[in-house]
Amino acid sequence: MSTEAAETTTDPIRPRRRGARGLAPGATITLLLVGEREASKPMRSTEVGTRELRSLLLAGLVEEFDRRDPDNPKQRLWVRLTEAGKLAEQKLKNESQEFHVEPNADRALRQDLAIESYTEARRDLEAELKIMTARCERLREAYLALAALKALKVNEPHAPAIGRYVQAKEALRRGDLGERK
Amino acid sequence: MSDPSKTWALLTARALQMSRAPGGTPFLTAAEAAQLLQGLSPNAFLAGMAKECHDLTCITQLELRLFDWAVMTGFREQWPEKNRQVYARRFAGLAVYELLIPRPYLCRHCAGRGFTLSEEGNGIPCDLCASTGGKAMSEHLRSDLVDITWSLWRTDWSSRYHFVFAELNLWHQEARAHVARAVKLIQSAA
Numbered sequence: 545m546s547t548e549a550a551e552t553t554t555d556p557i558r559p560r561r562r563g564a565r566g567l568a569p570g571a572t573i574t575l576l577l578v579g580e581r582e583a584s585k586p587m588r589s590t591e592v593g594t595r596e597l598r599s600l601l602l603a604g605l606v607e608e609f610d611r612r613d614p615d616n617p618k619q620r621l622w623v624r625l626t627e628a629g630k631l632a633e634q635k636l637k638n639e640s641q642e643f644h645v646e647p648n649a650d651r652a653l654r655q656d657l658a659i660e661s662y663t664e665a666r667r668d669l670e671a672e673l674k675i676m677t678a679r680c681e682r683l684r685e686a687y688l689a690l691a692a693l694k695a696l697k698v699n700e701p702h703a704p705a706i707g708r709y710v711q712a713k714e715a716l717r718r719g720d721l722g723e724r725k
Numbered sequence: 726m727s728d729p730s731k732t733w734a735l736l737t738a739r740a741l742q743m744s745r746a747p748g749g750t751p752f753l754t755a756a757e758a759a760q761l762l763q764g765l766s767p768n769a770f771l772a773g774m775a776k777e778c779h780d781l782t783c784i785t786q787l788e789l790r791l792f793d794w795a796v797m798t799g800f801r802e803q804w805p806e807k808n809r810q811v812y813a814r815r816f817a818g819l820a821v822y823e824l825l826i827p828r829p830y831l832c833r834h835c836a837g838r839g840f841t842l843s844e845e846g847n848g849i850p851c852d853l854c855a856s857t858g859g860k861a862m863s864e865h866l867r868s869d870l871v872d873i874t875w876s877l878w879r880t881d882w883s884s885r886y887h888f889v890f891a892e893l894n895l896w897h898q899e900a901r902a903h904v905a906r907a908v909k910l911i912q913s914a915a
Contacts, residue, residue, distance in 0.1 A: 690869070690870075693815075693818075693870065694872055696818075698789075698792070698814055699785065699789065700785070701784045701785040701788060701818070702788060702814070702815065702817070702818020702819070702821070702822070703784050703788065703818050703821045703822040703825065704784075705818075706818055706819060706822040706870055707822060707826065707829075709870065710822075710826075710829045710830075710862070710866070710870075711829075713866065714829065714830055714831070717830070718831065
């Protein structure tokens with residue numbers, strides 16, 4: 545990481561050092577957007593990747609209060625820990641020295657922590673349900689096409705029925721769940 | 726006309742037009758191919774009409790003829806008697822489908838385009854599908870369609886199906902060769 549990253553601790557309310565546990569609610573930390581995590585370069589405690597930051601913001605654990613130089617991809621982002629973030633950190637502090645949120649923990653945290661987060665999780669679930677319904681419909685289509693093929697009589701053409709079944713299977717395989725009209 | 730690629734190029738070259746007016750659109754229309762298919766044996770004629778002329782009304786007759794052939798072959802080769810007729814009928818339908826659409830699945834690598842784009846935006850031919858953009862049907866799907874369990878299909882019925890499919894391909898080859906001969910005759914006469 546460049547020397548820029550090392551300068552991230554110049555905030556008036558200085559974030560605690562690596563390994564320190566617990567930040568007070570309302571405390572500010574400076575984050576440097578470093579893009580995706582590089583395996584060869586371990587992150588500092590005050591640096592998070594865009595993916596981690598997104599999950600933090602989504603979970604309502606931090607709130608953004610200052611963003612400088614939006615054109616610079618390596619910009620600094622100042623965020624503030626929320627009440628929910630404090631609780632979450634208490635939950636997570638035994639799991640890791642680094643401040644990060646496991647992606648799988650997001651939903652449980654949302655349901656625990658805030659009504660807005662609950663709404664968001666519910667919206668996600670509804671979207672998933674919609675996809676599952678479309679997939680079931682495609683599966684049913686394929687099943688019906690196969691059943692129709694097996695019920696064909698000798699003097700009826702089989703190739704078109706085979707085509708319908710193959711198309712339905714192909715759509716399922718591709719995950720092409722386009723809107724039904 | 727021993728070289729198949731030359732035969733095919735000749736078929737798709739709209740020989741009649743090009744011999745009179747070079748530079749015409751290079752293809753042989755379905756009506757012309759149908760005209761040239763006359764005089765063939767019924768099996769080859771039907772295979773040629775279905776594949777080259779896209780005449781879907783021939784599909785049922787072609788399937789039934791292939792079914793008859795498969796039943797006779799099954800009797801001769803002593804296929805298991807149980808469900809022999811049912812399987813022979815589905816073999817016929819599946820073989821005709823594969824003749825018409827040999828690559829029903831999209832190629833995963835190029836998503837059906839036949840090429841991939843390099844970083845500079847140049848097209849690179851797809852090696853996985855040989856630039857056809859498609860993928861052939863899997864053996865598992867064939868066993869599903871004929872309604873035979875995978876273990877039985879793998880050990881016994883797969884080879885029988887491919888035998889039937891090879892026969893249908895022979896009929897189609899016969900039709901293509903016949904058309905190629907006719908085109909060559911017309912070209913030499915012009």
